[in-house]
Amino acid sequence: MQQLLAAGGRPPHRDRPFDIAGRELSPTRIIELLTPFMTERRMRRIREVVGERTRTVLPVVEGLVNTGNVSAVMRSAEALGYQDVHVVKGSNEKRYKHSKRTTQGAQHWLDVWRWPDADAFVRAMHDSGYRVVVTALREDAKSIREVDFTRPTALVVGNELEGASDAMLELADEAAIIPLNGFTESFNVSVAASIGLYHAREDRIRRQGHHADLSQEEQEALVARFCLRSVTNAESIIERVLSDLQSS
Structure with missing residues (x-):
């Protein structure tokens, strides 16, 4: 299910009431x-x-070139109890399509929203009461451990090669990093997203006793x-x- 969310409101529950044969x-x-x-x-x-579902935290991918990475993020998001996944188009993005082998059917149980650019996405998130947190090595980046995921939050991971776009970095409310202890400087984007979403779930449980809401x-x-x-x-x-x- 792919939709483009209009600015000015939380993702609508499009199917209440349901229209069956008129x-x-x-x-x-x-x-x-x-x-x-x-x-x-x-x-x-x-x-x-x-x-076990939530819409308070939104997994977001921006400008991913490898469709397998998008599908892997969707699979992790569905498995961890997130209902909405947002895909923001990048300047070098190929036409997005599901990789059935990687999603293992996860796309059938998610609401997937597509956005033409970072500006449209961030404006709609702000209108809907979400803050935007981008995973990036921005100067003011904080550890993901310091982010309170009980607040409505859109968690953005960027392009495999270049990271989040300049526009997303400029418009995002906060930047966060996943602390690393080895010589490796970064994770694969789908791994980074999975770790971030797992941490967000655990943070919500620790702070308020539950993830679903x-x-x-x-x-x-x-x-x-x-x-x-x-x-x-x-x-x-x-x-x-x-x-x-x-x-x-």
Whole structure:
């Protein structure tokens, strides 16, 4: 799912209510209609995964050339409980596409947002109440250990060769580094992102006792979406069931 987030608001929950064949259905109704077509184990797993999700911290990649790195970041983000991933276009970026081998299907469970440049991205983040933290060796960079990830935060990793763009470095609210103890001066970008996202999760748990923080309403909408993705021909099934109920 790829969307371009308009400036001026938190990523919308686009699918509340759901539009199925011209009918508006609530997330709860979607779940009721599809539950008979799923195993108890599958439904339980969906609710467990959704219950561990957050949108307070946003993984962001900017200008990545290697699509495998983008996919690897997405895989880590999904596994660690992040729901939204943002992709900011760079001047040397190739056309972005998923690497199915690397994501292992993670893209099916994420909201992926694309941005034309750093300026549009940062403005929208600020309008939505997020601060932007870029991983970079900026003069004022702090250790990632000093960043409070209980605050709404967009965590940016930059290009494999050149790092974050000059525009992103200038517009970001803070810069952070992952401390290194060896002779190696930097991590692979996908490794750096994974370490940063793992640290952010652990920081949130340490400071507030939990990582996940979606409201019950947000969780119900996400469960409904995941049900739609889990059942083959889900919309056709819903249409058929509703038609049968109406004629009975």
